Amino acid sequence: xLKLVAKSPAEGLVxxxxxxxxxxxxxxAAITSIACYHGQSAALSAALxxxxxxxxxxxxxxxxxxxxxxxxxxxxxFLVGPEPDAxxxxxxxxxxxxxxWCVLNLKGADVEAVLARLSSVDxxxxxxxxxxxxxxxxxxxxxxxxxxxxxxxxxYAFRSMAKTMVHDIDxxxxxxxxxx
Amino acid sequence: MxxxxxxxxxxxxxxxxxxxxxxxxxxxxxxxxxxxxxDYIHNRDNPAxxxxxxxxxxxxxxxxxxxxxxxxxHEVLGAELASKVKGEQE
Numbered sequence: 001x002l003k004l005v006a007k008s009p010a011e012g013l014v015x016x017x018x019x020x021x022x023x024x025x026x027x028x029a030a031i032t033s034i035a036c037y038h039g040q041s042a043a044l045s046a047a048l049x050x051x052x053x054x055x056x057x058x059x060x061x062x063x064x065x066x067x068x069x070x071x072x073x074x075x076x077x078f079l080v081g082p083e084p085d086a087x088x089x090x091x092x093x094x095x096x097x098x099x100x101w102c103v104l105n106l107k108g109a110d111v112e113a114v115l116a117r118l119s120s121v122d123x124x125x126x127x128x129x130x131x132x133x134x135x136x137x138x139x140x141x142x143x144x145x146x147x148x149x150x151x152x153x154x155x156y157a158f159r160s161m162a163k164t165m166v167h168d169i170d171x172x173x174x175x176x177x178x179x180x
Numbered sequence: 181m182x183x184x185x186x187x188x189x190x191x192x193x194x195x196x197x198x199x200x201x202x203x204x205x206x207x208x209x210x211x212x213x214x215x216x217x218x219d220y221i222h223n224r225d226n227p228a229x230x231x232x233x234x235x236x237x238x239x240x241x242x243x244x245x246x247x248x249x250x251x252x253x254h255e256v257l258g259a260e261l262a263s264k265v266k267g268e269q270e
Contacts, residue, residue, distance in 0.1 A: 059187055059241075074242040120192040135188070137195060137239045 009102035009159040013166040019177030021108035023169055026154055028103060032084045033095040035076035044091035051085035062133050062146055071146050072133045078144075078156075102162040106169060107152035110176045115153065117172035119145070123153070139168045184259050187241040199234035200224070202246045205266050228252050234262060 010025040017023075036044050036056070045056035054064035062071040068081040076093075080103075084094055106114060115123045121136040123145060128134065134145045141164065144156040157165040181193040201224050208216040225231075229252055235245045244262035249255065 074240070120194065135240050135242075136191070142239045 009162045010104060010166055013163060014104065016166070016170055016173070018170070018173040019108075019180055020110050021106065021114060021173045021177070023166070023173065024105045024107070026103040026105050028080045028098070030079075030081065030083050031097045031101055031103075032079040033073070033076045033093075033097050034070075034079055034084070034088060035093040035095070037092055040091040044088065047085070047087050047091055048079075051087060052079065052082055057133070060133055062131050066148070069146075071144070073144060074135050100159055101156050102159045102165055104155050104157075104165065104169065105148070105152055106155060106173075107149075109151060110173075110180075111151050111153060113176045114169070114172045115145070117175060118168060119143070121145075123147075125150075138165060141165070181254065181256065183235060183237075183245070183247055183256055185237050185240060185243070185245060186259060186261055187243055188237065191237070191240055195237060195239035196245075197236040197238045199236060199244075202232040202234050202262075202265070204234055205246070205262060230257065235259075 008025055008027045015022060015024045034044070041056060048070060049055050052064070052068060052070070054068065054070050057063045057070050057072045057077060060072055062069055064070050064081075069079075071078050071080060078097065088094055112124045118138050119136040121134050122128070123134060128147050130147050130149065132147055135142070136145065137143060138155065138157055141157060141161055143165075146154045146156070148154050155165070155169070182190050183193060183196055184190045203220070203224065206220070208220050230248060230250050232246055232248050235247045237243050237245060245259045246262050246265045247259045248257040250257060
């Protein structure tokens with residue numbers, strides 16, 4: 001039987017370190033889209049709490065912690081990390097998205113300057129608090145930004161565009177570093 | 181041009197996809213007759229002044245919005261969720 005070699009979305013593209021900044025890949029065990037059925041948000045939130053220890057995040061927010069998070073993703077919520085409990089499907093449409101996203105962590109002292117080169121949304125550290133989530137663009141493609149710590153953001157973009165994503169972030173990091 | 185998305189806040193126009201006149205929300209009854217359907221499909225006003233369009237917040241929350249703007253001054257007057265506007269009509 002042929003055995004295929006599994007590769008992470010950004011394998012061979014990161015890590016990258018430039019100036020005060022680093023770009024690393026985050027590889028969640030699973031990413032699942034959870035689209036709440038009409039009128040079920042309270043029940044879904046209770047089920048998420050019971051099985052995964054986190055409430056349903058509100059608009060522009062995330063709950064949970066590293067390794068098991070729920071992040072707002074527009075029409076649905078992404079469960080990032082754990083395999084979804086079967087009970088969730090009583091309250092929401094569950095779709096496996098594990099192989100659809102490339103997740104990179106951008107970290108360092110210049111993080112807000114680098115983000116300002118990637119998106120038109122105000123993601124300065126004083127405007128966007130820890131645990132907040134923004135859906136916007138990364139240059140010309142759609143992306144999700146989640147501030148996870150004092151100086152780092154997880155960025156989600158389409159796996160098929162991983163090389164573009166790394167290229168765009170890498171270029172922004174180099175421009176900022178060259179101005180220092 | 182910036183559009184005040186009710187979910188995401190004020191965002192750049194590049195995040196949105198333009199669909200057309202918000203008249204599209206007022207779909208006639210299937211039996212409304214050729215005249216009503218002809219109007220619905222083909223005829224649009226071209227106002228010099230306030231107009232309402234459908235925009236999709238494609239690179240944001242993925243909601244459809246009804247954006248009110250002024251074609252003369254290019255002023256954006258407001259935006260509401262299309263689902264809410266439609267809900268109020270029914």
